[in-house]
Amino acid sequence: MDKPPPPKPPLLPLLCSQLSLQHRVNEVTLTSAFLSWRDVETRPKRTSGSIYGPLKAAGSHYVPVCEIISVQETEEDCPNTDVGKWQKVPHNPAESNQHAFTVSYVERTPKHRWRCSEVTLHCTDRTLCLQWVQAIREQLSLLTIRPKRLLVYINPYGGKHRGKRIYEQKVAPIFSRASISTDVIVTERANHARDHLKTEADLKKYDGLVCVGGDGMFSEIMHGLISRTQRDSGVDQDRSDETLIPCGLRIGIIPAGSTDCVCYATVGSNDPVTSALHIVVGDSQPMDVCSIHHNNTFLRYSVSLLGYGFYGDVLTDSERKRWMGPARYDISGVKTFLSHRYYEGTISFLPADENVGTPRDKLQCRAGCNICRLPTADKQVYKDKESGSDTETDGAWQVIRGKFLAINAACMSCACPRSPKGLAPSAHLADGTADLILVRKCTRFDFLRHLLRHTNKDDQFDHPFVEVYRVRQFRFTPRYEDGDSELELREAGGSGHARFFSQICREHPACTCSLAHSSWNCDGEILPHAAIQVRVHCQLIKLFARGIEEQSVFEEPYALGAM
Ligand SMILES: CCCCCCCCCCCCC/C=C/[C@@H](O)[C@H](COP(=O)(O)O)NC(C)=O
Ligand SMILES: Nc1ncnc2c1ncn2[C@@H]1O[C@H](COP(=O)(O)OP(=O)(O)O)[C@@H](O)[C@H]1O
Ligand SMILES: [Ca+2]
Known part of the structure; x- marks a missing residue:
């Protein structure tokens, strides 16, 4: 700051x-x-x-x-x-x-x-x-913080299919001028980059990775790198209580996708040349990552949006419209808004320490952020565990039941060109917490007002049907869960009617009837389970970025170089 x-x-x-x-x-x-x-x-x-x-x-x-x-x-x-x-x-x-x-x-x-x-x-x-x-x-x-050798992955089909051209025309000349050598892989299928990183890539040869694509492509590369790092250190990522090993290599993002929120929220723009220059000068921005488990099975990691209800349904619908490019989100957004579905369930969460602030702070995470430099709150959890007191049963967890239009969690702001302040404007990139946003059932008109506030300066949390919490862990259980919570269904007085439909949905997985369930949108991927456990891992990865600079930084005297 x-x-x-x-x-x-x-x-x-x-x-x-x-x-x-x-x-x-x-x-x-x-x-x-x-x-x-x-x-x-x-x-x-x-x-x-x-x-x-x-x-x-x-x-x-x-x-x-x-x-x-x-x-x-x-x-x-x-x-x-x-x-x-x-x-x-x-x-x-x-x-x-x-x-x-x-x-x-x-x-x-x-x-x-x-x-x-x-x-x-x-x-x-x-x-x-x-x-x-x-x-x-x-x-x-x-x-010596500057990278000399980079491994570049290009998704030729991200965003408007311009990844390859953007890299060749705008980025490669900057790397060559800065004497950075590169190995470039143009991906041939989804998960190509992830699998290459996980098993094949000789990571010792490189000082960093570069991802040319959108949030989905970044997610692939992040998964490859985190999984590889855990495997190399003998850490089992299926265990939700494992302390994960931070990744050594930094990742640079050359934006060429649809949303590009990881790039936008860590650099302040979605501009390929800017990103290339942050890589050249060797910037480093640590970043929190959420791990998502279903019982004791690891599902995925998330850095940007983890959204159930509205954003899950938007994504499910938009996947069928990939050919439209970035516009698919607008079409599916309107359609999902009109369907106005709500979902019942229970959210339990472990609140963050007070010293990291709240999701409604005016203070935002910026380059050199003081909150992100605090000794990590995350470590407290393990200390409690070691000393024998189980934080999960000592009353620290809070439980909320209800009917929700949207449940969103973000461990960073998720600012993007569509929403310059983001889904969680005060979330910090590297404080070990995520902001949990619960939007309860309300009228279509109110929900529209809430959504539109993401695009202007008004406070999108200033509605009686919106609640926000800063958390280190959370769990979600849909009211009518498939398979393992028949009991809950009965307990909750689940009508024969509800059970009947939940039965149909179970037997027809393609059925989009959402009486019981939505899906989780995890950084643009659909998760296979509705019931999940989420934990924030403080500063698990690093990017070639420095956070968003205050405007004053590029005022005099630093701009004196301009000719
Ligand atoms: C009806 C008016 C609606 C206006 C709502 C504006 C809210 C915008 C908040 C956007 C938050 C985006 C968070 C980023 C998510 C990405 O991980 C994901 C995947 O992005 P990708 O396709 O890989 O670039 N994109 C979406 C839209 O789900
Ligand atoms: N060569 C490829 N062919 C098809 N899909 C790919 C390829 N390379 C990467 N992908 C997948 O494409 C998805 C979307 O990519 P992304 O770059 O995030 O673009 P967008 O922002 O438009 O969604 C990612 O989930 C990624 O796994
Ligand atoms: Ca965070």
């Missing part, structure tokens, strides 16, 4: 020269933290006592070394065969035979988008030019 400190004065310049930039003399300085250049032909007036002077002063630029993408010696005055264009011939004839180098660096633009900007600096002789290139490269080589 903290505003980054202003750049420190360059106490120990590693290199300082007068170089020419667009035919003007600039004093160029490299320190271990910044590359800066200042036009010395127009000396700006200082307006305050600060040694930085007015940082907006014309001609002063600071680029943090950690945001430099690459440095290259520039070939002057020759046709650039790569792009088939001639470079601009300098006006000043004296400059035409000079040596130059080009530094590419991150430039922030509105809406959290990053772009690759360049500055070309001319030197009087080649030795000086090489000295500069070498000095900058040396500083870059000290940034």
